[in-house]
Amino acid sequence: MKVLIATDKPFAKVAVDGIRKEIEAAGFELALLEKYTEKQQLLDAVADVDAIIIRSDIIDAEVIKAAKNLKIVVRAGAGYDNVDLEAATKAGVCVMNTPGQNSNAVAELVFGLLVYAIRNFYNGTSGTELKGKKLGIHAYGNVGRNVARIAKGFGMDIYAFDAYAPASVMENDGVVALGSEKELYFTCDIISLHIPATAETKGSINYELLSNMPKGAVLVNTARKEVINEAEMVKFMESRPDFKYVTDILPGNHAEMQEKFAARYFSTPKKMGAQTAEANINAGIAAAQQIVGFILNGDEKFRVN
Numbered sequence: 246m247k248v249l250i251a252t253d254k255p256f257a258k259v260a261v262d263g264i265r266k267e268i269e270a271a272g273f274e275l276a277l278l279e280k281y282t283e284k285q286q287l288l289d290a291v292a293d294v295d296a297i298i299i300r301s302d303i304i305d306a307e308v309i310k311a312a313k314n315l316k317i318v319v320r321a322g323a324g325y326d327n328v329d330l331e332a333a334t335k336a337g338v339c340v341m342n343t344p345g346q347n348s349n350a351v352a353e354l355v356f357g358l359l360v361y362a363i364r365n366f367y368n369g370t371s372g373t374e375l376k377g378k379k380l381g382i383h384a385y386g387n388v389g390r391n392v393a394r395i396a397k398g399f400g401m402d403i404y405a406f407d408a409y410a411p412a413s414v415m416e417n418d419g420v421v422a423l424g425s426e427k428e429l430y431f432t433c434d435i436i437s438l439h440i441p442a443t444a445e446t447k448g449s450i451n452y453e454l455l456s457n458m459p460k461g462a463v464l465v466n467t468a469r470k471e472v473i474n475e476a477e478m479v480k481f482m483e484s485r486p487d488f489k490y491v492t493d494i495l496p497g498n499h500a501e502m503q504e505k506f507a508a509r510y511f512s513t514p515k516k517m518g519a520q521t522a523e524a525n526i527n528a529g530i531a532a533a534q535q536i537v538g539f540i541l542n543g544d545e546k547f548r549v550n
């Protein structure tokens with residue numbers, strides 16, 4: 246059995262070593278494709294593998310077709326919008342993610358971005374504090390829950406809206422569960438996005454929704470760029486000079502955002518949320534163990550297709 250790690254954005258070396266240990270202990274072989282620049286390199290690397298571990302790497306129908314022996318793809322992370330589930334299912338390939346394994350890392354970055362934003366990007370002027378501010382967590386999954394835990398330490402008032410989770414999940418954590426997106430945006434000084442990119446959510450953070458936010462509001466995005474309506478974000482920021490947007494996912498219109506709103510917009514150049522040694526180890530080793538469990542015992546826990 247041959248397992249490929251295909252990561253455009255590599256794991257920390259210590260995580261790759263941990264994955265190797267798991268794979269080799271099962272008697273499998275490990276191959277590594279990191280920092281590839283052409284899709285052809287991925288197509289060549291998958292030709293003879295049984296399993297693939299990926300991050301945000303695109304696994305489309307062409308990649309699945311090129312991987313003749315493929316049995317399983319594990320997305321070492323939460324969001325699997327980068328995998329063509331339909332093509333995988335058609336080819337009899339199992340797809341899994343590793344929920345929760347990198348969520349603390351992402352949640353910590355939310356606060357890194359927020360403090361940077363509300364201290365005016367460290368430009369020397371007086372900023373504001375998180376203490377006493379109303380934080381709105383948009384979708385209460387693994388990352389949202391970690392954000393709530395950390396926000397308590399900052400002394401924030403915490404609200405959340407989740408279209409699928411029952412209110413009791415949030416209330417048990419001391420978080421006020423609100424009944425709609427609109428109510429969340431209307432109530433909170435700061436919104437942290439944790440929605441996945443789905444047909445329903447793509448472009449859903451638009452002018453109308455953002456218009457509900459109070460003066461001096463901040464939006465932090467460590468989720469996906471696709472959930473933002475980028476043209477309407479420009480329109481909104483033009484109409485609201487008090488509003489700040491910080492993101493861990495480079496927008497498609499980054500150059501325009503940078504030029505128009507340099508004093509109240511920031512994006513990391515490459516998604517950094519899950520980029521810690523701890524998150525890489527947790528998600529990478531979970532992925533390796535899930536592959537071994539699937540191939541040796543048919544264990545399908547965490548299957549998403």
Ligand code: 3PG
Nearest residue numbers: 300301322323324516519
């Ligand atoms: C996830 O969905 O797990 C996060 O967005 C992290 O993505 P990455 O592994 O590409 O950094």
